[in-house]
Amino acid sequence: MKRSVRLHPAWIVAAVAFVALVGAAGFRATPAVLLHPLHAEFGWPLATISAAVSVNLLLYGLTAPFAAALMDRFGIRRVVAVALALVAIGSGLTVFMTTSWQLILCWGVLVGLGTGSMALAFVATVTGRWFVRRRGLVTGVLTAGGAAGQLVFLPLLAMLVDGYGWRAAALVVAGAALLVVPLVWLLLREHPADVGLPPYGGQEVVEPAQPAGGAATRAVRALTAAARTRPFWLLAAGFAICGATTNGLVGTHFVPAAHDHGMSQTTAAGLLALVGIFDIVGTIASGWLTDRFDPRLLLGAYYALRGGSLLLLPGLFAATTEPSMLVFVIFYGLDWVATVPPTVALCREYFGASGAVVFGWVFASHQFGAAVAATGAGLVRDQLGTYHLAWYVAGALSVGAAVLSLMLVRRRGTPFTEPAPAAPVAWSYRN
Numbered sequence: 001m002k003r004s005v006r007l008h009p010a011w012i013v014a015a016v017a018f019v020a021l022v023g024a025a026g027f028r029a030t031p032a033v034l035l036h037p038l039h040a041e042f043g044w045p046l047a048t049i050s051a052a053v054s055v056n057l058l059l060y061g062l063t064a065p066f067a068a069a070l071m072d073r074f075g076i077r078r079v080v081a082v083a084l085a086l087v088a089i090g091s092g093l094t095v096f097m098t099t100s101w102q103l104i105l106c107w108g109v110l111v112g113l114g115t116g117s118m119a120l121a122f123v124a125t126v127t128g129r130w131f132v133r134r135r136g137l138v139t140g141v142l143t144a145g146g147a148a149g150q151l152v153f154l155p156l157l158a159m160l161v162d163g164y165g166w167r168a169a170a171l172v173v174a175g176a177a178l179l180v181v182p183l184v185w186l187l188l189r190e191h192p193a194d195v196g197l198p199p200y201g202g203q204e205v206v207e208p209a210q211p212a213g214g215a216a217t218r219a220v221r222a223l224t225a226a227a228r229t230r231p232f233w234l235l236a237a238g239f240a241i242c243g244a245t246t247n248g249l250v251g252t253h254f255v256p257a258a259h260d261h262g263m264s265q266t267t268a269a270g271l272l273a274l275v276g277i278f279d280i281v282g283t284i285a286s287g288w289l290t291d292r293f294d295p296r297l298l299l300g301a302y303y304a305l306r307g308g309s310l311l312l313l314p315g316l317f318a319a320t321t322e323p324s325m326l327v328f329v330i331f332y333g334l335d336w337v338a339t340v341p342p343t344v345a346l347c348r349e350y351f352g353a354s355g356a357v358v359f360g361w362v363f364a365s366h367q368f369g370a371a372v373a374a375t376g377a378g379l380v381r382d383q384l385g386t387y388h389l390a391w392y393v394a395g396a397l398s399v400g401a402a403v404l405s406l407m408l409v410r411r412r413g414t415p416f417t418e419p420a421p422a423a424p425v426a427w428s429y430r431n
Contacts, residue, residue, distance in 0.1 A: 009189055010130035010200035014138055016187045017126045018145045020080055023180045024118040025145070026153035027087050027173050028247075031056065031107060033158045033269060035256050037166040044100050046256070050378030052100070053252050054371035055108030056115075061243070061367020063116025065360030069219040070117075071125050072357075077188045079117055084177045084184070086114030092174035095167040114177075116367075121360035124344050128356050129191055133201020136341050140287020143340040144280040154255075154276075158269035222357040231350045234404050235343060235362050238299065240369030241401040242339050245306060245394045247366075248373030250275075250332070257387045262319030271329050278333030286338035295342030295349075299405035302342075306335050307398030314388045346408065 031053045038049050071079050090110025097103055123142045127135050160169040192199045226232040251272070258268035289298055309332050316325045347362060348355035377390040 008200045009195055009197065010192065012187060013126060013130050013189050014142065016183060017122065018142055020084075020118055020180055020184055020188075021123070021142055022145045023084075023176060024087070024115045026157075027091065027111060027177060028056070028060070028115050030091070030157055030169055030173055031252065033154060033161050033169065033255065033265065034166050035252075036259065036265065037161055038103070041166075042100070044103075045378075045382060047375065047378040047382050048100050049103065050252065050374050052104045052108040054248075054375040055104050056112040057243070057247055057367045057374055058371040059109060059112030059367075060116040060119055061364035061370070063113050064119040064121035064363045064367075065219040065223065065357050067117040067119065068121040068125050068357045068360040069222075071122070072218070075190050076122075076125065077185055077190070080122070080184050080188065081181050083114040083117035084181050086110050086117075088174040088177040090114060091170050091177065094170045119360075119363060121356060121363055123340075124347070124356035124359045127344070128348065129199065131200045132198075134291070135201075136290035136345060137284065137287040139341045139344050140284045140290070143287070143337055144283035153273075154269040155266065155273050158255075158266045162266060219357055219360070222351075222354045223361045225354070226351055226358045226361065229350065231346070231408055232358065232362070234408050235346060236365035238303065238401040238404045239339070239343060239362050240365040241303070241397045241404075242337075243366035243368070243370035244373035245310060245398050246336060246370070248370030249377050249390060249394050251370075252374045253377045253381070253387060253390070256381070258317060260381075260386070261317040263317075271325065274326075274329050275333035275336060278330050279336035279338075282334030282336065282338045283340065285334075287341040290341040290345050294410065295345045296405055296408045296410065298342045299339055299346075299408075300402045302335055302338050303398050303402035303405060306332070307395045307402065309335070309395075310391055310398060311395035313395075314391045 031049075035046060035049050038044060039046060067079055067083070087110070090106045093110070094103065094106045097106060123139055126142065127139045131138050157169045157172075160172060189195065192202075193205050196205060198205050254272055255265055255268040258271070259265055286298065286302070309328060313328060316322065316328050318325065343362065344355075344359055347359040351358040373390070373394070377387060380390045381387050
C-alpha cells in the first residue's frame with residue numbers, strides 16, 4: 001500500500017517559486033556592484049550606466065502583466081524556464097561588450113525581460129492559484145525571498161568583482177540562472193486541479209478556466225478595465241513611489257553613495273545585504289498582518305515610516321559603519337517591500353479574477369518609478385557631486401504615497417478575515 005502524504009502540494013510549488021524568485025533577485029542585484037568597475041574600465045558616465053539599469057527596471061515591470069497572462073495561457077513552467085534562459089544569455093554576453101549600447105541591450109533588455117517574467121506578478125499568480133488560506137503570509141514569504149535575494153547576493157557579487165573582475169560576476173549569474181531551470185521544469189506544478197485537489201484552504205477542486213484570446217490581448221484588456229477605476233490609479237501611483245524609493249534609488253545608488261563618503265564597496269554591499277535579511281522578517285510579518293488587518297492602513301503606515309527614514313539618511317553616511325547607519329539599515333530593511341502583500345490583496349479585492357494581471361500593471365508602475373529614480377539619481381550625482389537631493393525628494397514622495405494609500409475606499413462586503421481551514425486531504429504526489 002502506498003503511503004499517503006498530508007503535505008499539500010501548494011507548499012512544494014511555493015518552495016520552488018521561492019528558489020526561482022531568489023535567483024531572479026540575485027541576477028538583478030549585479031548592476032549595483034558594476035557601476036564603478038564599468039566606469040573605471042570604459043569611462044562611461046554613471047548616468048549612462050544608470051540608464052542601462054533603468055531599462056532593466058522598466059522592462060522588469062512592463063513584462064510582468066504580459067508574463068502573468070502568458071502563464072495563464074502557456075503555463076508557469078514554460079514561461080519561467082524561458083525567462084531563466086534569457087537571463088543567462090543576457091548576463092553571459094556582457095563579457096564581450098565594448099560599447100554602452102551593448103550594456104543596455106544585454107543587461108537592460110535581455111535580463112530585464114527575463115527577470116520581469118519572474119517578478120511579483122509571478123507571486124500573485126502562484127498564490128492566487130494555490131492558496132486560499134495563508135495567502136497573505138505566503139505572498140509575504142515569496143516577496144521577501146525575491147527582495148532579500150537581491151540584497152543578500154550583493155556581498156558575494158562584490159567579492160567576485162573585487163577578486164576576479166566584473167566579468168566573473170556576470171558569468172556566475174549566467175551559470176546560476178541555467179542551474180535553476182531543471183528544478184523549475186521538474187517540480188513547478190501549474191494548478192491544484194492537476195493533482196485532483198482544491199487550493200490550500202479551499203473546499204472545492206476548481207478546474208482552470210481557459211483564457212480567451214491571446215496573452216497580450218488579455219493583459220491590455222485588464223489594464224483598460226482597471227484604468228477606469230480610481231483605486232487602480234491610487235495603487236499605481238503609490239507603488240511607483242515604492243519602486244523609486246527602493247530598487248531605483250537605494251538598490252542602485254546606496255553602494256556608490258556610501259563609496260562617495262569613503263566606505264568600501266564590499267562594506268556598503270554588506271549593509272544592503274543586512275537590509276535584505278531584515279526585509280525577510282518585515283515582509284513575512286506584513287503578509288501575516290495583511291491576513292488580519294485592513295491593507296490600506298498598513299500601506300499608509302509603511303510609506304510614512306519609509307519617508308521619515310529616507311529624510312534622515314543623508315546625515316548618516318560615513319567612512320565606517322556607524323551605529324546610526326545600522327539602525328537605519330534595520331528599520332529600512334523591515335519596510336523594504338512590506339508594501340507588496342497589502343497591494344496584492346487590494347488588487348485581488350478590487351479586480352477579482354483579473355487581480356494578478358492588474359497587479360502586474362501596478363507593478364509596472366513600480367518599476368517605472370524605479371527606472372526614473374535610477375537615472376534621476378545618477379544625473380543628480382553627476383551634476384551636484386552628491387546624492388543628498390535625491391534622498392530628500394524620495395523621503396517627501398514616500399509621505400505622499402502614504403496619503404494616497406489612505407485615500408483608498410474599502411470595498412463593501414469584502415472581509416479581511418482569514419478563511420477557515422479546510423479538512424486535511426490525503427494525497428500522493430506523483431510527477
